[in-house]
Amino acid sequence: EAGVAQSPRYKIIEKRQSVAFWCNPISGHATLYWYQQILGQGPKLLIQFQNNGVVDDSQLPKDRFSAERLKGVDSTLKIQPAKLEDSAVYLCASSLGQGRQYFGPGTRLTVT
């Protein structure tokens, strides 16, 4: 079984630029999560989808972050414009329902 795929693995941008991350969940997983993991901390949920609908985006900074999952499969997370404090690893995870989550390798973002 293929795991959760994410790209790119690394990204370096200057502040005020835009960036987008892509995630392909495990086939058949209806639930998809985006997490932000700042160095030295645990993952913090940004947004979760059930199929193509948003279940929880209460911690998503909506003035600069957006996410979509148009066909209920792949998802993209965008930051526009980026700030220095957005430097982190962005993790995508998927699950069949509310149970065990499977994580991708993450995208390490550095904002300079």
Place this chain on the structure above:
Amino acid sequence: GESVGLHLPTLSVQEGDNSIINCAYSNSASDYFIWYKQESGKGPQFIIDIRSNMDKRQGQRVTVLLNKTVKHLSLQIAATQPGDSAVYFCAENTSGTYKYIFGTGTRLKVLA
């Protein structure tokens, strides 16, 4: 509450010894818990889970203990090996929700 803290607590153990990693969870309504292992440059990997109707669950070389009275979770690793070196996170969930809250994490260092 949410994961906080700039510096991960570190547990150093001798190879072959047993390791015990602790986690205090925040929500008394949480009834499902997962331990994850995160190696450098990778996403969190599922180790073991436990539901609140149990106080102990065993896997291969790992045991999770749950004390609901004091909202405490522990992960025991038997005969710790160099490959166990990683950061370990606990995550809590409440049935009926998809949201997982991650703990701060503990770095396990295995000494040869």
